[in-house]
Amino acid sequence: NAGVMQNPRHLVRRRGQEARLRCSPMKGHSHVYWYRQLPEEGLKFMVYLQKENIIDESGMPKERFSAEFPKEGPSILRIQQVVRGDSAAYFCASSPPRQRGFTGELFFGEGSRLTVL
Amino acid sequence: DAKTTQPPSMDCAEGRAANLPCNHSTISGNEYVYWYRQIHSQGPQYIIHGLKNNETNEMASLIITEDRKSSTLILPHATLRDTAVYYCIVREANRDDKIIFGKGTRLHILP
Numbered sequence: 001n002a003g004v005m006q007n008p009r010h011l012v013r014r015r016g017q018e019a020r021l022r023c024s025p026m027k028g029h030s031h032v033y034w035y036r037q038l039p040e041e042g043l044k045f046m047v048y049l050q051k052e053n054i055i056d057e058s059g060m061p062k063e064r065f066s067a068e069f070p071k072e073g074p075s076i077l078r079i080q081q082v083v084r085g086d087s088a089a090y091f092c093a094s095s096p097p098r099q100r101g102f103t104g105e106l107f108f109g110e111g112s113r114l115t116v117l
Numbered sequence: 118d119a120k121t122t123q124p125p126s127m128d129c130a131e132g133r134a135a136n137l138p139c140n141h142s143t144i145s146g147n148e149y150v151y152w153y154r155q156i157h158s159q160g161p162q163y164i165i166h167g168l169k170n171n172e173t174n175e176m177a178s179l180i181i182t183e184d185r186k187s188s189t190l191i192l193p194h195a196t197l198r199d200t201a202v203y204y205c206i207v208r209e210a211n212r213d214d215k216i217i218f219g220k221g222t223r224l225h226i227l228p
Contacts, residue, residue: 004160033215043161043204043218056215091160104149104210108160 002027004094004109005074012115019079019086021112025094032075033093033106034067043091049075082116089113120144121205126223135192137222139205142186149210150181152190154201155221161204164190200226 005024013019025032034046036059045059049069060067064082069075079086090113093106122140129135141150151166165172165179167188172179178191192199204221208214 035218042220043155045215045217048215059215089158093161103166104208104212105151105163105166106153106161106216108162110160111158 004092004107006090006092006109006112008112009110010113010115012117013082014117015083016081019082019114021077021079021090021092021114022074023077023092023094023109024074025092026096026107028096029094029107030097031095032069033095034075034077035091035093037089037091037111039088046077046090079114082114084116087114087116120207120217121219123203123205123219123222125220126225128225128227129192129195130227131197132194135195135199135224135226137190137192137203137205137224138187139190140187141205141207144185144207147209148207150179150185150188151206151208151216152177152179153204153206153218154199155204156198156201161218164203166210195224195226197226197228200224 007022030051032049035043036046037043047060047067048056052071064080066078089111091108091111093108095106149166149168152164153161155161165174165177167179167181181188202221202223204218
């Protein structure tokens with residue numbers, strides 16, 4: 001059973017370009033979380049999605065950032081018109097549906113590192 | 118905001134037990150204690166969780182005080198590969214909610 005897959009692992013963009021980060025959750029997982037980690041800082045929650053629904057986007061910047069988790073395919077975190085301050089590691093995590101026996105743990109991918117020149 | 122308090126850093130000699138404390142004085146009755154760690158540049162990794170009983174798995178042991186206001190993660194024989202930031206988190210297991218990470222404890226294993 002493959003783990004959470006994130007791609008690209010490294011992405012370089014110039015200011016003003018768009019960045020698209022993809023996250024394929026573990027098989028059978030229907031919940032996806034995105035976190036951002038600035039250099040030498042902690043993990044900051046951005047958004048929590050279930051299939052086709054945004055459950056909590058309280059950590060998302062109001063402008064330029066969007067996320068989706070379509071019925072088919074990976075979850076996408078999209079950053080428009082990137083600025084240098086967007087340079088960070090973006091981690092995705094997934095968890096299974098809430099059902100009997102769910103232990104509450106999240107499974108993380110290895111992250112996508114965005115560098116904005 | 119995170120509902121836990123952890124020391125910012127700790128050192129431990131290789132081969133010794135690493136004991137990482139966590140205070141969660143406002144924990145509610147249906148909240149579990151979870152521990153994750155993040156090895157440099159990698160994604161966070163789940164370690165262990167518990168409600169009120171002590172727990173042990175192949176990675177670590179979790180000791181929760183009787184009043185549940187604090188806990189200790191124990192790595193019984195620390196190795197250099199255990200150098201990481203360790204996060205203590207409290208949350209309800211079956212709640213549809215985000216996980217908030219605090220600053221964690223940066224554990225240095227010394228050769």
